[in-house]
Amino acid sequence: MTVPAALPASAPPEDQDPYLARVRDHIRALPESGIVEVMNYGRDRPGMIPLWAGEGDVQTPAFICEAAAAALHAGETFYTWQRGLPELRAAIARYMARLYGVPEDPSRYFVTGSGMQAIQIALAMALGAGDEVILPSPSWPNAAAAAQKAGARPVFVPFAYGPSGFALDHERLAAAVTGRTRAIFLNTPANPTGFVATRADLEAVLALARRHGLWIIADEIYGRFYYGDAPRAPSFHDVMDADDHILFVQTFSKNWAMTGWRMGWVEASPKLGQIIENLIQYSTSGVAAFMQRGGVAALDQGEAFVAEQIARARRGRDLVGDALLATGKVDLVKPPGAFYLFFGMAGHGDVASLGLTLVDEANVGLAPGTAFGPGGEGFMRLCFARGEAQLAQAAARLVGWLEKAAV
Amino acid sequence: MTVPAALPASAPPEDQDPYLARVRDHIRALPESGIVEVMNYGRDRPGMIPLWAGEGDVQTPAFICEAAAAALHAGETFYTWQRGLPELRAAIARYMARLYGVPEDPSRYFVTGSGMQAIQIALAMALGAGDEVILPSPSWPNAAAAAQKAGARPVFVPFAYGPSGFALDHERLAAAVTGRTRAIFLNTPANPTGFVATRADLEAVLALARRHGLWIIADEIYGRFYYGDAPRAPSFHDVMDADDHILFVQTFSKNWAMTGWRMGWVEASPKLGQIIENLIQYSTSGVAAFMQRGGVAALDQGEAFVAEQIARARRGRDLVGDALLATGKVDLVKPPGAFYLFFGMAGHGDVASLGLTLVDEANVGLAPGTAFGPGGEGFMRLCFARGEAQLAQAAARLVGWLEKAAV
Numbered sequence: 001m002t003v004p005a006a007l008p009a010s011a012p013p014e015d016q017d018p019y020l021a022r023v024r025d026h027i028r029a030l031p032e033s034g035i036v037e038v039m040n041y042g043r044d045r046p047g048m049i050p051l052w053a054g055e056g057d058v059q060t061p062a063f064i065c066e067a068a069a070a071a072l073h074a075g076e077t078f079y080t081w082q083r084g085l086p087e088l089r090a091a092i093a094r095y096m097a098r099l100y101g102v103p104e105d106p107s108r109y110f111v112t113g114s115g116m117q118a119i120q121i122a123l124a125m126a127l128g129a130g131d132e133v134i135l136p137s138p139s140w141p142n143a144a145a146a147a148q149k150a151g152a153r154p155v156f157v158p159f160a161y162g163p164s165g166f167a168l169d170h171e172r173l174a175a176a177v178t179g180r181t182r183a184i185f186l187n188t189p190a191n192p193t194g195f196v197a198t199r200a201d202l203e204a205v206l207a208l209a210r211r212h213g214l215w216i217i218a219d220e221i222y223g224r225f226y227y228g229d230a231p232r233a234p235s236f237h238d239v240m241d242a243d244d245h246i247l248f249v250q251t252f253s254k255n256w257a258m259t260g261w262r263m264g265w266v267e268a269s270p271k272l273g274q275i276i277e278n279l280i281q282y283s284t285s286g287v288a289a290f291m292q293r294g295g296v297a298a299l300d301q302g303e304a305f306v307a308e309q310i311a312r313a314r315r316g317r318d319l320v321g322d323a324l325l326a327t328g329k330v331d332l333v334k335p336p337g338a339f340y341l342f343f344g345m346a347g348h349g350d351v352a353s354l355g356l357t358l359v360d361e362a363n364v365g366l367a368p369g370t371a372f373g374p375g376g377e378g379f380m381r382l383c384f385a386r387g388e389a390q391l392a393q394a395a396a397r398l399v400g401w402l403e404k405a406a407v
Numbered sequence: 408m409t410v411p412a413a414l415p416a417s418a419p420p421e422d423q424d425p426y427l428a429r430v431r432d433h434i435r436a437l438p439e440s441g442i443v444e445v446m447n448y449g450r451d452r453p454g455m456i457p458l459w460a461g462e463g464d465v466q467t468p469a470f471i472c473e474a475a476a477a478a479l480h481a482g483e484t485f486y487t488w489q490r491g492l493p494e495l496r497a498a499i500a501r502y503m504a505r506l507y508g509v510p511e512d513p514s515r516y517f518v519t520g521s522g523m524q525a526i527q528i529a530l531a532m533a534l535g536a537g538d539e540v541i542l543p544s545p546s547w548p549n550a551a552a553a554a555q556k557a558g559a560r561p562v563f564v565p566f567a568y569g570p571s572g573f574a575l576d577h578e579r580l581a582a583a584v585t586g587r588t589r590a591i592f593l594n595t596p597a598n599p600t601g602f603v604a605t606r607a608d609l610e611a612v613l614a615l616a617r618r619h620g621l622w623i624i625a626d627e628i629y630g631r632f633y634y635g636d637a638p639r640a641p642s643f644h645d646v647m648d649a650d651d652h653i654l655f656v657q658t659f660s661k662n663w664a665m666t667g668w669r670m671g672w673v674e675a676s677p678k679l680g681q682i683i684e685n686l687i688q689y690s691t692s693g694v695a696a697f698m699q700r701g702g703v704a705a706l707d708q709g710e711a712f713v714a715e716q717i718a719r720a721r722r723g724r725d726l727v728g729d730a731l732l733a734t735g736k737v738d739l740v741k742p743p744g745a746f747y748l749f750f751g752m753a754g755h756g757d758v759a760s761l762g763l764t765l766v767d768e769a770n771v772g773l774a775p776g777t778a779f780g781p782g783g784e785g786f787m788r789l790c791f792a793r794g795e796a797q798l799a800q801a802a803a804r805l806v807g808w809l810e811k812a813a814v
Contacts, residue, residue, distance in 0.1 A: 019678045022589075022622060022652055024535040030685040059482035069476040075466035077667040113520050113669065116692045128431045129536035129558055146689045151536055151558065215429060245429055260484040261695050262520065271426045278437040282553045284691065285523045288668050288698070 026151050034141065034371025037352065042359035049394040050365040052355075054140075054191060054340070056385040058257045060294075061305050068294035080289040082277045084111025084265070088292045091299040092265055099224075100237040107270040110277070111292060113284045115221055115251030115264035120146050121279045122247040122266060126183040126215040127152040133183045133217075134176050136168060138342075138372035138379070140191045143219065147185075155181070158375040159193060165333035166195040166342075170204050177208070183215040184208070189222040189233050192342045192372050192381040194335020196226065199234045206239055206246075216246045221264075222338040224255055224306060227314055233337050242269070254339075254385075255306045256298040263287060263295055309385070313339045316384035316391050323395035329402040339385040342369065344378050348405065351380055362401040364394050433558050441548065441778025444759065449766035456801040457772040459762075461547075461598060461747070463792035465664045467701075468712050475701035487696040489684045491518025491672070495699045498706040499672055506631075507644040514677040517684070518699060520691045522628055522658030522671035527553050528686045529654040529673060533590040533622040534559040540590045540624075541583050543575060545749075545779035545786070547598045550626065554592075562588070565782040566600060572740035573602040573749075577611050584615070590622040591615070596629040596640050599749045599779050599788040601742020603633065606641045613646055613653075623653045628671075629745040631662055631713060634721055640744050649676070661746075661792075662713045663705040670694060670702055716792070720746045723791035723798050730802035736809040746792040749776065751785050755812065758787055769808040771801050 020028055035052055042048050083089065089106040097104040112118040119142070127133055129151035135144055137156035144154035157176050159166040173184070186205055188197035197205070209216045218236045226233040236246050251264035266276060280286060321334040321341055331344030348354045351368035358364055358380075369379030384391060427435055442459055449455050490496065496513040504511040519525040526549070534540055536558035542551055544563035551561035564583050566573040580591070593612055595604035604612070616623045625643045633640040643653050655674035659665040673683060687693060728741040728748055738751030755761045758775035765771055765787075776786030791798060 017678050019650065019652075019676060020682070022620065023532045023679070023682055024538075026535065027532055027686065028682060030682070030689065032681065032685065033688060053486060055486055060479075060484035062480075065479045065484070069479055072467075072472045072476055073469075077467035077472070077665065079460065079462055079666050114691045116688075117690060120690050124434055124556065125430045128433065131431075142689055142692070145685070149531065149686070149689050213429065243426065245426075258484060259486050260697070262691055262693060269426060271424050272430070274439065275427070275430055275435060275437070278439065278552070279434065279556070281440060281523075282437065282549055282556050283524060283527050284521045284669055285549075286669060290667070291695070291698075 026148060030145055030149060031141065034352075035367045038355035038359065038365060038368065041356050042365045045359060045363060048359065048363050048365055049390055049397070051382045051384070051386070051394060052365040052367040054383060055259045056257055056309070057387060057390070058309070060257050060261070061302070063301055064256060064258070064294045064297045067297035068290050071290035071293035076289040076293065078289070080286055080292075082280045082286050083273065084109070084287065085289055085292045085296075088295050091296045095299045096267070099232060100235060102237055105270070107273065108267050110266045110268065110273070110280065111287050111295070112264045112266055112280065113287050114262040115249055115253060116142060116146070117284065118249035118251070118264045118266045119143055119217070119219070120283070121276060122217045122249055123147055123150050123152070123183075124279055125247070125272065125275060126217065130180060131182040132178060132180045133185055134173060134181060135185045136173075136190070136195075137374045138192060138369060138376035139187060141371060141373060143185050143187070144373065152182075156374045159195060163333070165335065166190070166193040168195075168197065168201050168205070173205070174208055177212050177214070181212065181214060183217055185217045185219065187219040189225060189337025191222065191338055192340045192367070192369070192376070194338045194340055194342060196228070196233050196337040199238060202234055202236055202239045206236065206244065209245070214245070216244070218246055218248045220248060221251050221254055224310055225313055225339050226337045227317065228336055252295055252298060255309065256302050257309065258294075258298065261291060261294070263291055312387075313385050315388060316386060317341070319388060319391050320382065320384050320395045323399055327399055327402045329405075339383060341382040341384060342379050343382070345380055346378050351376075351378060354380065358398075358401065362397040364397050433555060437552055437556060438548065441759075442774045445762035445766065445772060445775065448763050449772045452766060452770060455766065455770050455772055456797055456804070458789045458791070458793070458801060459772040459774040461790060462666045463664055463716070464794060464797070465716070467664050467668070468709070470708055471663060471665070471701045471704045474704035475697050478697035478700035483696040483700065485696070487693055487699075489687045489693050490680065491516070491694065492696055492699045492703075495702050498703045502706045503674070506639060507642060509644055512677070514680065515674050517673045517675065517680070517687065518694050518702070519671045519673055519687065520694050521669040522656055522660060523549060523553070524691065525656035525658070525671045525673045526550055526624070526626070527690070528683060529624045529656055530554055530557050530559070530590075531686055532654065532679065532682060533624065537587060538589040539585060539587045540592055541580060541588060542592045543580075543597070543602075544781045545599060545776060545783035546594060548779060550592050550594070551780065559589075560587075563781045566602060570740070572742065573597070573600040575602075575604065575608050575612070580612070581615055584619050584621070588619065588621060590624055592624045592626065594626040596632060596744025598629065598745055599747045599774070599776070599783070601745045601747055601749060603635070603640050603744040606645060609641055609643055609646045613643065613651065616652070621652070623651070625653055625655045627655060628658050628661055631717055632720055632746050633744045634724065635743055659702055659705060662716065663709050664716065665701075665705065668698060668701065670698055719794075720792050722795060723793060724748070726795060726798050727789065727791050727802045730806055734806055734809045736812075746790060748789040748791060749786050750789070752787055753785050758783075758785060761787065765805075765808065769804045771804050
């Protein structure tokens with residue numbers, strides 16, 4: 001098995017404008033999003049059903065918007081705490097204590113301008129030029145790209161894939177550790193695969209990290225989109241000690257329909273507080289106080305909304321998943337978590353082209369698996385965090401297309 | 408003259424908790440803000456007049472808040488354009504064409520989550536591990552710290568200082584260029600010195616950059632806070648060609664009293680568009696669309712407000728500056744730009760302690776010059792972007808303290 005040295009560059013340097021030669025190589029080589037091509041192709045089609053992005057179709061609930069607007073009008077427009085409003089850090093601590101049974105400790109939480117920024121901050125502490133980070137693949141591409149932006153090398157370890165879906169390959173994970181490895185990035189429940197780490201998986205990854213002195217960057221943002229018999233997926237919170245080197249990255253985006261707000265948090269040992277404050281100071285210098293008031297409302301008053309979001313996603317998963325399975329023409333295991341179907345469509349050519357074909361012939365927008373790195377070849381990703389009527393129509397179109405397709 | 412190799416670390420590594428040993432060295436060594444000590448010391452004193460931060464005392468105007476709140480309630484809460492809303496990029500282009508006489512070209516402008524993020528993006532393109540960036544000093548510390556965060560080395564070149572104030576020392580700038588130099592960072596009008604580059608200065612810096620193939624990162628965020636006979640300070644826009652390697656960083660913070668919003672922009676050659684989009688994608692993934700609607704309102708309807716802000720700052724400069732000059736006990740030249748007095752107080756001991764003393768004995772909060780790097784020793788910074796009544800009281804307190812102080 002060959003592990004790619006880095007993500008592919010957008011264009012080989014020799015094809016680029018000479019003006020760009022003065023841009024640092026690892027920045028010039030950052031990949032473009034692999035979903036953009038199909039989105040640009042299909043965005044303006046009448047009646048198109050867009051299931052390509054990792055975003056629901058529900059706008060932020062009014063009570064959250066009202067909390068932010070009230071703070072804005074009240075003049076909360078000045079510089080604020082670099083680690084986040086004390087009221088928001090306290091609300092996060094209450095929320096995490098409720099959900100994970102951890103001590104209620106606001107000093108562990110640091111508000112960031114998106115989950116993406118939380119990842120960037122975690123990576124900055126763990127990785128520099130020449131270092132390596134291990135990521136199961138296929139995976140959300142931004143984590144690997146952010147590592148590359150930091151001058152580091154993402155090392156992809158393919159998931160095992162079989163009749164029960166995607167699973168971690170612990171032998172390959174262990175074999176991927178080198179003298180330059182500094183971190184393991186684990187997203188569970190996972191985008192795009194729907195993989196959910198078991199408690200045994202988490203214990204094994206933690207043992208590996210402890211053995212080699214590695215950071216774990218834990219992306220558990222889909223933790224509540226879990227279709228097992230528990231209110232949330234297993235978490236590193238269930239297996240870790242206080243002095244483990246684990247950095248959690250979180251976001252308001254998915255649970256509370258706040259994708260556009262760009263607000264999240266890092267959870268880390270309070271010992272890292274000043275370093276994280278410095279990293280926030282020297283990257284964006286904090287998050288608007290009035291937006292943070294919306295975050296407080298979401299955490300303190302959002303449980304009914306979150307419960308409905310998750311119930312709706314579960315219905316969406318079953319609706320589209322069962323319809324596709326009934327055709328016998330896709331390779332699909334209904335996922336235990338997150339809000340994507342990631343299914344094989346062998347025999348239809350390369351999936352980037354297939355995405356365009358499905359826009360033309362089914363008027364449904366899916367993301368090609370190749371946008372998610374090694375192991376995504378032959379797969380398509382479909383987001384089911386949407387309303388039933390729209391999903392039913394999308395399923396009917398895809399089923400109709402599959403029935404007619406000559407494979 | 409010795410040029411410091413890097414900013415001082417917050418604490419020597421050997422004094423730090425062993426938990427932190429796994430954090431990358433250049434990140435662990437990032438400096439804390441040098442203003443925080445005095446702010447924490449004085450923040451809660453009754454009647455304290457805080458002139459330590461780079462922020463006015465006026466909240467964001469209602470018409471800007473209302474535009475943002477309306478968009479929020481209208482459901483602009485989804486993912487948006489990574490380069491910024493087309494409407495905002497068009498508004499920036501109109502504004503820049505009005506102010507600088509440049510062609511109205513939205514493709515040159517990229518919306519960022521703060522001016523600080525604009526700096527981070529510019530530095531990421533220009534600098535990597537082991538590279539050097541030249542900065543005149545004293546200067547706003549975040550630019551140098553952000554370079555250090557990118558693994559690079561800030562090289563400080565002291566301003567010349569004489570009876571007419573601060574000036575660029577072009578010989579020393581040229582002498583600071585080495586084989587590792589990749590960029591010159593120039594802030595004009597400057598924080599904290601109030602220095603304003605002349606057209607001749609800009610031509611000389613541009614010639615130096617062209618000669619050595621360097622980037623210029625132009626921080627002209629105080630461009631309108633200019634007390635000469637023109638509506639704005641001289642700008643690289645006045646001397647550059649389209650194919651020069653100049654990256655402008657900008658912010659909504661100062662002109663429109665939006666410090667807390669964390670919104671700014673990068674101006675760059677459209678050839679860098681995809682690279683800048685990638686850097687935004689992999690750091691914060693864009694700025695909330697509803698906030699950007701506030702930015703459109705600021706640019707299109709904010710001229711009367713900006714004019715009043717600048718007139719007020721000019722009055723503040725004269726009020727406090729003339730009062731301090733009349734004592735004959737400070738070393739002060741009234742600055743031609745920005746909104747700070749940066750004045751020498753020799754004979755009062757080190758300025759970090761002096762800041763605390765002034766809190767205790769004058770109940771006025773100033774920032775010590777040492778917070779702004781080499782060359783700041785012996786100086787204090789005072790922000791005059793505030794109301795006249797408060798500034799008059801602060802001036803009276805400082806004058807009274809100076810008259811009594813035994814020097």
